[in-house]
Amino acid sequence: MRVLAESDIRRLVPLSLDVVAAVADGFRALGEGSVATPPILRLDLPESRGEIDVKTAHARGWDSFAVKMSTGFFDNPARGLPSGDGLMVLFSAATGTPVALLLDGGYLTTVRTAAAGAVAAQWLAPPRVDTVGLVGSGVQAWFQLCALLLVRPYRRVLVWSPTSDHARQLAERATRDLHREAEPTPDLERLVRTSDVVVTATPSRAPLVEGKWLHAGQHITAMGADAPDKQELAGDVWRRADVAVCDVRAQALTLGDSRHAVEAGSLDPGRLWELGAVVAGRRPGRTASDQVTVCDLTGTGIQDTAVARLAYQRALAEEVGQELRP
Amino acid sequence: MRVLAESDIRRLVPLSLDVVAAVADGFRALGEGSVATPPILRLDLPESRGEIDVKTAHARGWDSFAVKMSTGFFDNPARGLPSGDGLMVLFSAATGTPVALLLDGGYLTTVRTAAAGAVAAQWLAPPRVDTVGLVGSGVQAWFQLCALLLVRPYRRVLVWSPTSDHARQLAERATRDLHREAEPTPDLERLVRTSDVVVTATPSRAPLVEGKWLHAGQHITAMGADAPDKQELAGDVWRRADVAVCDVRAQALTLGDSRHAVEAGSLDPGRLWELGAVVAGRRPGRTASDQVTVCDLTGTGIQDTAVARLAYQRALAEEVGQELRP
Numbered sequence: 042m043r044v045l046a047e048s049d050i051r052r053l054v055p056l057s058l059d060v061v062a063a064v065a066d067g068f069r070a071l072g073e074g075s076v077a078t079p080p081i082l083r084l085d086l087p088e089s090r091g092e093i094d095v096k097t098a099h100a101r102g103w104d105s106f107a108v109k110m111s112t113g114f115f116d117n118p119a120r121g122l123p124s125g126d127g128l129m130v131l132f133s134a135a136t137g138t139p140v141a142l143l144l145d146g147g148y149l150t151t152v153r154t155a156a157a158g159a160v161a162a163q164w165l166a167p168p169r170v171d172t173v174g175l176v177g178s179g180v181q182a183w184f185q186l187c188a189l190l191l192v193r194p195y196r197r198v199l200v201w202s203p204t205s206d207h208a209r210q211l212a213e214r215a216t217r218d219l220h221r222e223a224e225p226t227p228d229l230e231r232l233v234r235t236s237d238v239v240v241t242a243t244p245s246r247a248p249l250v251e252g253k254w255l256h257a258g259q260h261i262t263a264m265g266a267d268a269p270d271k272q273e274l275a276g277d278v279w280r281r282a283d284v285a286v287c288d289v290r291a292q293a294l295t296l297g298d299s300r301h302a303v304e305a306g307s308l309d310p311g312r313l314w315e316l317g318a319v320v321a322g323r324r325p326g327r328t329a330s331d332q333v334t335v336c337d338l339t340g341t342g343i344q345d346t347a348v349a350r351l352a353y354q355r356a357l358a359e360e361v362g363q364e365l366r367p
Numbered sequence: 368m369r370v371l372a373e374s375d376i377r378r379l380v381p382l383s384l385d386v387v388a389a390v391a392d393g394f395r396a397l398g399e400g401s402v403a404t405p406p407i408l409r410l411d412l413p414e415s416r417g418e419i420d421v422k423t424a425h426a427r428g429w430d431s432f433a434v435k436m437s438t439g440f441f442d443n444p445a446r447g448l449p450s451g452d453g454l455m456v457l458f459s460a461a462t463g464t465p466v467a468l469l470l471d472g473g474y475l476t477t478v479r480t481a482a483a484g485a486v487a488a489q490w491l492a493p494p495r496v497d498t499v500g501l502v503g504s505g506v507q508a509w510f511q512l513c514a515l516l517l518v519r520p521y522r523r524v525l526v527w528s529p530t531s532d533h534a535r536q537l538a539e540r541a542t543r544d545l546h547r548e549a550e551p552t553p554d555l556e557r558l559v560r561t562s563d564v565v566v567t568a569t570p571s572r573a574p575l576v577e578g579k580w581l582h583a584g585q586h587i588t589a590m591g592a593d594a595p596d597k598q599e600l601a602g603d604v605w606r607r608a609d610v611a612v613c614d615v616r617a618q619a620l621t622l623g624d625s626r627h628a629v630e631a632g633s634l635d636p637g638r639l640w641e642l643g644a645v646v647a648g649r650r651p652g653r654t655a656s657d658q659v660t661v662c663d664l665t666g667t668g669i670q671d672t673a674v675a676r677l678a679y680q681r682a683l684a685e686e687v688g689q690e691l692r693p
Contacts, residue, residue: 044370081408082405082406084425089460089462101414108419108436110458114461130436134415136448137419139470144368363691
């Protein structure tokens with residue numbers, strides 16, 4: 042069994058087109074109906090305000106599958122520890138033998154989530170993107186910006202955050218590290234009106250983006266909502282959508298942003314397509330330049346398996362990591 | 368994070384009264400209602416006749432909890448590999464930090480399952496046991512025999528197996544390693560009629576033990592059934608039971624031996640008590656020497672957490688294992 046430390050994994054699996062392609066393969070397999078994703082195992086520890094989620098998924102024909110354990114312990118910051126941690130175990134799909142322990146500390150989750158944003162943009166965003174509107178300024182917002190650059194090399198980014206200082210810092214980082222024209226803005230309406238692609242990556246519990254701000258040809262990816270009480274898009278955003286997509290319908294309709302639109306009657310769930318079906322060519326994505334496309338991402342296990350396999354393949358090729366002998 | 372190899376774990380956690388006590392603590396916590404046990408996560412890989420089960424459980428107040436991954440890949444024996452493998456990750460219950468990786472290969476499952484048999488005997492078997500009847504001759508049958516010796520130091524053992532050679536080998540081993548009078552027998556009725564305690568540990572899919580063979584004061588533990596189609600006890604065994612016990616009612620009534628008795632109308636599920644409630648003193652166990660007691664064990668996550676914690680505590684105390692730095 043090979044053990045990979047977080048530093049190894051960060052070096053082996055930077056956010057790149059290979060990661061986006063691996064995650065797209067996962068979505069394609071989902072769309073082809075060849076992925077098994079059992080329901081999440083979740084244990085709550087109310088005494089320490091903690092929780093652990095365990096996820097797994099396997100695509101028929103893949104040589105391995107990952108089991109991911111993610112923890113959230115919300116008193117940790119007061120002790121100087123991060124609230125979230127995580128690790129994965131990769132198993133052989135032929136024999137069940139554990140082949141790798143990935144002590145990624147949640148890094149691979151960040152990367153696979155960003156890669157899903159890139160997959161959504163690849164299949165749904167207009168081919169040429171001048172301006173990106175980024176709603177949010179956390180780690181995932183930054184990774185979304187990096188991921189989007191790989192598939193839609195935009196010229197300019199506008200950044201909005203509830204904390205204006207954070208928006209400024211993220212814009213400075215985009216200027217410095219991505220060499221983009223970047224501007225923080227307190228005017229969310231202007232951001233949405235000006236951008237070809239809008240990505241929302243906040244923990245918001247009230248709608249931020251309104252449908253009347255949208256324009257023809259625009260693409261929106263909403264990443265933030267992953268719980269029933271989270272919401273970033275107003276219901277009328279979905280009314281404006283010509284193409285409405287989510288990653289996993291059953292999950293999006295319970296935890297995702299589209300849930301609110303369906304409940305409010307702004308979205309017929311029958312026209313909410315799955316990203317995997319679009320990637321697999323079973324559903325059309327964007328078919329005209331003036332369409333509005335909206336995608337709701339909640340995260341699914343095959344993304345974890347996809348990036349864990351990539352990390353392990355590269356670790357073998359580069360002879361990185363420590364081999365444990367039981 | 369400390370990594371423990373199977374050889375370390377076997378040396379640190381031999382089957383002993385300490386293990387039985389740790390598992391009894393787990394059952395007591397269950398009986399006190401302080402254990403969280405989420406439903407098992409299970410992934411099937413039909414293409415390779417494989418499956419993985421992930422279990423976890425936490426007892427309020429315990430400093431850590433285990434996540435156990437067990438695989439069964441049924442084409443492995445043809446490749447010269449064991450069909451089952453397993454490992455556990457132990458997490459801090461205060462911070463969610465993974466503290467240990469236990470590469471036990473399924474050994475801890477064997478031990479915790481045997482320890483549950485000892486807990487059942489401690490609370491339900493007659494205080495003095497002369498003869499034990501062992502039904503089955505596999506690894507778990509052997510461990511049950513060893514576990515029972517810790518809590519009821521019997522004089523003699525009778526062994527029955529569908530394969531008479533296996534019964535003979537196990538009896539020879541009991542003579543040699545446990546210094547007991549041991550005898551293989553092809554006569555299951557005689558075995559049951561002669562024994563103070565009967566333990567069944569087979570993968571049988573048809574009842575083996577009949578109620579009319581039982582006598583006053585006898586205790587029976589049925590370990591083998593862990594799937595809806597498995598059964599070791601005839602329905603009338605439960606009719607004869609003055610005290611009917613299982614480990615986890617909801618699970619026993621779907622996967623365990625008592626399921627068949629309830630379906631056949633031989634057992635009122637309202638009088639099927641949980642072992643944890645007995646250990647916690649909330650239900651009486653054996654209260655008279657002439658009672659017939661029957662216990663159906665299917666296995667539950669807190670047993671895993673109990674033995675994983677013991678392995679880790681001992682590894683720290685004896686400075687065993689390899690410390691990984693992410």
